[in-house]
Amino acid sequence: MKKIIQSVKGTRDFYPEQMAIRIWLYNTMREVAESFGYQEYEAPILETLELYAAKSGEELVKDQSYAFTDRGGTEITLRPELTPSLARMIAQKQKELNFPVRWWSFGPMWRYERPQKGRTREFFQWNVDMLGVATPEADAENAAVLATFFQRVGLSPQQVLILVNNRRLIDDRYDAFDISAEQRPAVSSWIDRREKMSPEAWMAYGKEIGLSPEQITNLKEMLADKDLWKQSVDLMRFFAVIDVLGLREYFAFDASIMRGLLYYTGTVFEAWEVGGEIRRSILGGGRYDNLTRDVGGEPIPGTGFAMGDVVITLILEKYGLLPKDLNINPAPVFVTVFDEERMLESFRLASELRRAGLNVICYPEAVKLQKQFKYADRIGAKVTLVLGPDEVEKGQVAVKSLISGEQVSVAREALVAQIRKIIG
RNA sequence: GUGCCUGUAGCUCAACGGCAGAGCGCUUCCCUGUGGAGGAAGAUGUUGUGGGUUCGAAACCCAUCAGGCACCCCA
Numbered sequence: 117m118k119k120i121i122q123s124v125k126g127t128r129d130f131y132p133e134q135m136a137i138r139i140w141l142y143n144t145m146r147e148v149a150e151s152f153g154y155q156e157y158e159a160p161i162l163e164t165l166e167l168y169a170a171k172s173g174e175e176l177v178k179d180q181s182y183a184f185t186d187r188g189g190t191e192i193t194l195r196p197e198l199t200p201s202l203a204r205m206i207a208q209k210q211k212e213l214n215f216p217v218r219w220w221s222f223g224p225m226w227r228y229e230r231p232q233k234g235r236t237r238e239f240f241q242w243n244v245d246m247l248g249v250a251t252p253e254a255d256a257e258n259a260a261v262l263a264t265f266f267q268r269v270g271l272s273p274q275q276v277l278i279l280v281n282n283r284r285l286i287d288d289r290y291d292a293f294d295i296s297a298e299q300r301p302a303v304s305s306w307i308d309r310r311e312k313m314s315p316e317a318w319m320a321y322g323k324e325i326g327l328s329p330e331q332i333t334n335l336k337e338m339l340a341d342k343d344l345w346k347q348s349v350d351l352m353r354f355f356a357v358i359d360v361l362g363l364r365e366y367f368a369f370d371a372s373i374m375r376g377l378l379y380y381t382g383t384v385f386e387a388w389e390v391g392g393e394i395r396r397s398i399l400g401g402g403r404y405d406n407l408t409r410d411v412g413g414e415p416i417p418g419t420g421f422a423m424g425d426v427v428i429t430l431i432l433e434k435y436g437l438l439p440k441d442l443n444i445n446p447a448p449v450f451v452t453v454f455d456e457e458r459m460l461e462s463f464r465l466a467s468e469l470r471r472a473g474l475n476v477i478c479y480p481e482a483v484k485l486q487k488q489f490k491y492a493d494r495i496g497a498k499v500t501l502v503l504g505p506d507e508v509e510k511g512q513v514a515v516k517s518l519i520s521g522e523q524v525s526v527a528r529e530a531l532v533a534q535i536r537k538i539i540g
Numbered sequence: 541g542u543g544c545c546u547g548u549a550g551c552u553c554a555a556c557g558g559c560a561g562a563g564c565g566c567u568u569c570c571c572u573g574u575g576g577a578g579g580a581a582g583a584u585g586u587u588g589u590g591g592g593u594u595c596g597a598a599a600c601c602c603a604u605c606a607g608g609c610a611c612c613c614c615a
Contacts, residue, residue, distance in 0.1 A: 122605080122606075125605085125606070125607095179541075179612095179613085180613075180614085197614095197615085225615075227613090227614075227615090229541095229612090229613070229614075230541080230542095230612090231606095231607080231608090232607090232608070232609070232610085233608070233609075234615085235613095235614075235615080239615065240615090241615060242615090312611085396614080396615085397614075397615075398615075399615060400614080400615070422615060423615065424614090424615025425615080426615070427615060428615085452573095452574085454573075484572095484573090484574095485573055485574050485575095486571075486573090486574065486575080487575095488574080488575090489574045489575040489576095490574090490575050490576090491575085492574095492575065493575035493576060494575080494576095497575095500574075500575080502573070502574075504573060505573090506573085514573090514574090516574070516575090518575065518576085521575085521576085523574080
């Protein structure tokens with residue numbers, strides 16, 4: 117084979133088979149989001165680097181962004197996440213929007229990272245956000261969209277769990293343990309890493325970042341305390357709503373959930389596969405009350421989550437929950453061409469059927485019928501039509517069902533009805 | 541950005557440093573007006589790419605590209 121120009125590293129081609137899955141995912145997300153009254157929006161894929169400088173986290177901006185200078189000298193980046201764009205859009209119209217706004221989006225993001233299982237450089241992300249209200253009830257209702265999505269696709273609480281924490285709750289603990297403001301990012305990162313390190317290495321690392329033995333003991337006790345959330349009014353109210361929505365099984369408190377993004381201010385959450393075979397969070401979200409201010413607007417509180425298409429697809433695949441009956445052939449009706457002489461008659465017939473509201477393919481070359489039938493079978497057509505000398509003479513069309521194999525000849529006037537009978 | 545593993549026909553994979561193969565798929569025919577099942581015959585290829593070692597490289601070495609796994613980070 118000739119050398120074919122390579123695609124860009126970390127990108128995926130969506131052939132019709134994969135596109136069908138993406139569209140299915142998109143439709144499911146849309147239905148769930150709309151059932152909670154969320155409206156769809158979209159932001160540009162290109163944004164100024166400045167937009168992310170404030171709060172997205174140093175690594176995301178410095179090392180993982182697709183950044184370049186455009187012809188006008190502006191520093192541009194392919195969006196690595198959507199929330200800052202959303203904050204910008206909200207801030208721009210802060211005087212005219214009817215708060216709270218509920219918005220959702222599904223589009224491509226870019227991060228310059230090393231691709232591996234569950235991670236690509238271009239990925240699609242479902243973003244669901246509510247802005248304008250700072251209540252824990254808003255957090256809970258927003259997170260409920262997510263749990264409802266899990267329900268809808270058939271993922272059970274035994275398979276996926278949404279782990280919830282609250283940054284203010286943890287900050288109170290940090291205060292109590294005399295952990296300084298400067299130390300806190302390192303401590304959060306230390307907690308985040310607990311599952312990935314041996315207990316000994318983890319303890320040693322704790323000392324390394326300057327924690328006293330007493331502080332380490334306190335923090336370990338904090339992480340072990342399953343009822344810690346009851347000390348947080350926010351989380352009490354959050355779980356109360358989740359309870360009445362009948363979604364409690366999907367949620368669990370976990371004091372080790374920290375979230376890397378700097379802009380989170382309150383309740384935060386991540387979803388994980390329970391078995392833990394796919395060691396990667398499925399999504400992340402939480403409350404961010406300062407983001408519109410950080411992009412130059414009035415402070416408008418917000419809460420939301422983002423889910424990438426790559427990991428959720430892996431999870432759905434693992435549990436056999438991807439739809440298997442996705443028919444990627446949109447045209448169930450196939451018109452064969454008998455020979456050169458009758459080719460135009462076939463095209464005319466196909467056109468008539470399309471005007472009658474059917475999706476129709478006509479073979480564009482006068483080759484052997486055997487080849488045309490084989491092709492029709494392969495692409496998943498349901499019914500095949502033949503316009504041969506016999507049929508034309510009688511004013512009929514031969515109609516063969518590729519499902520049952522039965523074939524009948526019917527008058528042109530009865531054709532559409534006959535086809536509809538077969539394709540259902 | 542770091543470490544490790546992998547790359548052979550369209551696909552899944554074999555081949556001790558010594559003639560590049562199998563299964564599936566594909567093409568043609570059995571069947572001059574009909575798909576799926578069956579039978580027969582046929583074609584698969586710059587062994588990811590570029591160098592090197594060797595009488596001889598798919599295999600060994602170096603570089604590079606791509607994929608995977610673990611870090612880092614995160615959707």
